Amino acid sequence: MNTEDLPRSRSVLLLIDFINPMDFPGAQDLAECAVQAARATSALKAALRKAGVPAIYANDNYGGWQSDFQTLVERCARGGGASGEMARLLRPQHGDLTLLKPRHSAFLGSPLDLLLSRMEAKEIIITGVATDICVQLTAMDGFLRGYTLRVPADCTAAESADFRKQSIAYMERVLKCDVAPSAFIPGAATSAPPHRRRA
Numbered sequence: 129m130n131t132e133d134l135p136r137s138r139s140v141l142l143l144i145d146f147i148n149p150m151d152f153p154g155a156q157d158l159a160e161c162a163v164q165a166a167r168a169t170s171a172l173k174a175a176l177r178k179a180g181v182p183a184i185y186a187n188d189n190y191g192g193w194q195s196d197f198q199t200l201v202e203r204c205a206r207g208g209g210a211s212g213e214m215a216r217l218l219r220p221q222h223g224d225l226t227l228l229k230p231r232h233s234a235f236l237g238s239p240l241d242l243l244l245s246r247m248e249a250k251e252i253i254i255t256g257v258a259t260d261i262c263v264q265l266t267a268m269d270g271f272l273r274g275y276t277l278r279v280p281a282d283c284t285a286a287e288s289a290d291f292r293k294q295s296i297a298y299m300e301r302v303l304k305c306d307v308a309p310s311a312f313i314p315g316a317a318t319s320a321p322p323h324r325r326r327a
Contacts, residue, residue, distance in 0.1 A: 135182040135223070139315075140249045141173060143185045144234055144256025144263055146218045147201050150211040154287045159210035161285035161292070162257050166214040168282040169255045172310040173218070176253070179315030184243065185226040186234035186256075186266070197226045232262045235269035244275070251276040253313060254305075255283035260295035271303040280310040 146166055150159060173183055187197060197220075204215035220226060229238045244252070252275050256263050263284050270277050279299050286292035299305040310316050 134225075134243070134247050135180075136248045137180065137182050138249065139176075139181050139251040139253060140244060140247060141176050141181055141183040141253045142234065142255065142266070143169060143173070143183060143218060144254065144266060145186075145188050145258075146214050146256055147185065147187050147197070147204055148211055148214060148257065149200075149204060149207075150209065155210075157287040158258060158285055161289075163210050163213050163217075165255070165257065165283050165285040166217045168280070168310050170217045172253075172255070172280065172283060172313065172316050175316045176313070177221070181253075181315060182247065183220075183224045184240070185220055185224060186229050186238065186240060187226070188262075189228040189230055197228060233265040233269045234262070235266060235273070241273060249275070251278065253278045253280065255280065257285045258291075259284040259286040260291045261286075264295050264299060267299050267303050267305055271305075277303060277305040278313060279305045279307050280313060281307050282309045 146169065177183070187200065201215055201219060204211045205219060206212065225243065227238050227240060229236065231237055234240050252270050254263055254267055254277060263279065267277055267279055279296070281296050284292065286295060296307050300307045
């Protein structure tokens with residue numbers, strides 16, 4: 129995609145590691161919560177797409193330096209369990225952007241910051257797995273770069289409820305993220321009241 133073809137938008141939806149083989153230690157503990165987060169993110173993505181908010185998939189390359197994102201999507205979508213369900217729920221659509229990341233943060237060693245700059249984005253809506261690892265570290269790098277951050281709590285998952293709760297609290301307190309559920313994001317629902325950050 130040429131730079132001229134990139135969508136311009138103040139807000140961007142970022143989906144982290146939802147396209148996931150789920151073949152690592154701890155995956156079973158993450159699976160149920162991850163599928164719930166994928167369902168919430170699917171609904172959010174559909175609503176934001178109608179509102180003109182573009183989506184970027186930032187996905188681990190799982191050590192495959194010749195990885196192809198679409199191949200990973202198809203491989204996961206053909207599978208069963210949480211991996212297959214997430215891939216089918218969140219299969220990229222025409223116009224969605226994708227990038228492969230080599231480490232936990234979606235910013236580290238990837239073109240994400242340049243891409244966001246070219247899109248003129250100021251706000252990132254971060255979703256994905258795991259809340260306390262890749263999501264939190266991406267939020268940290270986004271905070272350091274001066275982006276406004278939303279991390280809708282229902283659109284993330286961790287291996288335990290405590291891990292998720294502690295991470296969400298940290299991102300709200302330290303990284304100044306708006307962690308209100310996805311229904312409170314402008315464009316996601318017409319009937320939700322405005323979210324007010326606690327003092």
